[in-house]
Amino acid sequence: MRSSFAPLRIVLISALPFGFVSLACSSDGSAVPQTIPVPAPPADPGFTDSAPVPAVPAYVDRYKSNVAANATEDTNATLGLLANFDALWMRGATWDGGHPTETGRATLEANIHYVVNATQGRTSNQADDAYFDDRRNQSYSIIDGLGPLASRYYSGAGATTTITAIPADATTVRYDDLGTGAGDAASALGKVVGLVNLLRGNYSSTTPTKNYFLYPRPFRQSADVVVVPTLVPAESSTPATDSGFTSGHTNAAYLAAFAMAYAIPERFQELLTRASELGHHRIVAGMHSPLDVIGGRMAATAIAASVLADSDNAAAKRAAYEQVHAYFEEGQPATSLYEQAHAGPPSMDRFASERDNRAAYRERMTYGFAPPNAAAMTPSVPSVPKAAEVLLETRFPYLDAEQRRVVLRTTALESGLPVLDDPEGWGRLDVVAAADGYGQFAGNVVVTMDSSRGGFHAVDRWNHDISGPGKLTKRGTGTLILTGQNGYAGGTQLEGGTLEGDSNTAFGAGAVYVGGGTLIDHAPGTLTMAGDYTQLAAGTLTVDLGTGGAGRVAVLGRATFVGGTLHVRFRSEYKPAVGDTLEVLSCSRCAGKFDTIAVDGFAVTPQYSEGGVKLHIERAPSQ
Known part of the structure; x- marks a missing residue:
């Protein structure tokens, strides 16, 4: 059965820079022009986070003093x-x-x-x-x-x-x-x-x-x-x-x-x-x-x-x-x-679990010691020693030196523990946690990856539950994968390459704006976007549907589709059939349509409504 909503062409109007014209159906079935405002990208926080060098003598400037004569x-x-x-x-x-x-x-x-x-x-x-x-x-x-x-x-x-x-x-x-x-x-x-x-x-x-x-x-x-x-x-x-x-x-x-x-x-x-x-x-x-x-x-x-x-x-x-x-x-x-x-099964690699590695390393950083002066202790923001960022130089080659310093600061240990509170902050650096990326976004975090350079330039994963008021902007051609239960509030803006969400709250608590590139939903359950979702003509939304609602998108705010592509893939355990209706995306209010819808292995008819997007499977392409 075909939906009453036929595929529509979206036309950008230069006189309306913050809107687009699409066709909607009137009560008699005729096409009626309709202007729908295009949301602006999530607001830039106005600054990038930093980790200033502590105003104390730097170890790196005098490390050669560690000899018996001194x-x-x-x-x-x-x-x-x-x-x-x-x-x-x-x-x-x-x-x-x-x-x-x-x-x-x-x-x-x-x-x-x-x-x-x-x-x-x-x-x-x-x-x-x-x-x-x-x-x-x-x-x-x-x-x-x-x-x-x-x-x-x-x-x-x-x-x-x-x-x-x-x-x-x-x-x-x-x-x-x-x-x-x-x-x-x-x-x-x-x-x-x-x-x-x-x-x-x-x-x-x-x-x-x-x-x-x-x-x-x-x-x-x-x-x-x-x-x-x-x-x-x-x-x-x-x-x-x-x-x-x-x-x-x-x-x-x-x-x-x-x-x-x-x-x-x-x-x-x-x-x-x-x-x-x-x-x-x-x-x-x-x-x-x-x-x-x-x-x-x-x-x-x-x-x-x-x-x-x-x-x-x-x-x-x-x-x-x-x-x-x-x-x-x-x-x-x-x-x-x-x-x-x-490569190979985890049973052959005793350090295969990232979560176990982080837990073991953190426990051995402190061995459970309590602060010796807990009553008088004032918790302090971690500081990052001069040149400590070099430790992550090859692990995060697509980040600049200041960004690597912020990664170290946002994953460092709390203050007040025995011996660890040296003036520069060496004792509190958790390098194993830092290897999993940012722990917090305070300002605007701009990530540019170049897949042609290979290695981590091409693909990387950030595994923390990222918090903070800041915003993530992804550029370039590489792929960044977010696996944490993220709560950062400043929004997510994709301008190029691929940004993949592997958790149900991968894209935080703010708006998601796909101006270009491919946003992939590979969440284990329903991917929740707590704010608005906007997709422009150069953007692609790829959803990996699975059993039990895996891979569906739930936009709690408004979803606006200014063209672009919707690509539906199926996980190995999920076998849809002709006649099924796929629930792909829900929203509090949807506007606009995709230019292109591609569903692996099937031809479909889209069903657009104010409450979401469904796809009815008509046939396999060869039929």
Whole structure:
């Protein structure tokens, strides 16, 4: 059955810049001209968000001061970075001469109690994992975070370890790794190996912090800490030169992970999560406390950014990125490196879950510590250290430096937690969360992507539940996918390329305006647009219909169609038939029509009404 609403041609009238003329049916069925106002795009907030550099001495400007000769917080940038540990711990003249401050007593007791519980409650598998992460070179261990790419990396880099199993006599004999760590600098991936070694270079040691803070390892503070038996031979016999704060293994693991993540951003989140896991294994082993591990992460984050931002290292980091992409993409013309990096079933990649990665990383940032002065604490907006944005340089190549800084700020940790509130903000940066894009839009966020450049320029996903009063404007030819339950209120404007919504509230709480490009509805249920929807002649709305109403569009405001295309696709589980009526879009009031309607596999007749758009399936195209 055909609808009484026949397809109509829409004519733009130059004399009416904010309206268009369409044909409507009068009561006698004749065509009557009707002018319908075209809504303006969502209002520009008038500013773009920013993350100003804190007005304090920058770590990146003095990172080379982290050497043994500089033994004070004023002369050594890393000691200054971690100076908040002084609020918890009063160091003594000898390794066993310090004590908690009055403020820090409860925190430090909780710190050791965490290790007691972790070491007394660990499983045999956890003990084995802790052994391998202790005895292997940290750069080798981090390669595991490459998932499906790991085996080819081992081969191409010549990365080896001699710790391939736990020897039967490991409880009495210490075994050291004599492998190549990240690999051989002369290998096919030698530039990547070189970048790892560069970040783990002359200014990256935790020896100055250990010698300065003199905070004992947990097994020297409590007899209830049970060191993994196979690691007892690895315990130092000279505690005066073997303090706990900060963890050297953790620092080294993060440095290797940041280097590999810069070169292979397709596994950015997974590599950094692997580093956090290695740090956690230091606690499970009984070798370090949570605060030791937190300090190691903080130092590595600042050091990594400093080395990567140093202009002397620009050629090295660029060469590593280009080499690894050429290596993995050779012979794979139809498969992007991102697809290779996430190939295969999740059961074969233990870092496959983005949500699990974020949760694990965030938990290991804080280990559940409470603010030591909660009553007196005033929450503060996160600050972003100078040059920290370089950590996301290859992960978000289509964003500018200031936008990357805002991503870091909108995904950072709350204030008030022990040690983490350094003056610049290194301790609060959650780089794994940042790898999932903006957490908030405050102003106008303009994203321009160029699909011809490949990689993340061509396709990317933002996975946060994005809040804030700001607006998103998408330009260029690439594809941006929003997966969060978003509530940003300033509206969404699509001018080019593709913007895909993979959640029921992907496009926030404002108006949606498609001036050009393709807007894709791939929501698991009904995609709700809380404001108005406008589509111009250059725009396309693609809906992926599925069972249970999946892929339908519900516009709570007014929907205005100034031509353009409606494209309907069907998910694999949904099998419509001739004679069905597809409910595609509902609205409080609809006006106008599409120029073109394409339905995969079928010919349809549109049914327009003030309440929405339905499509009646007449036949398959071949009939």
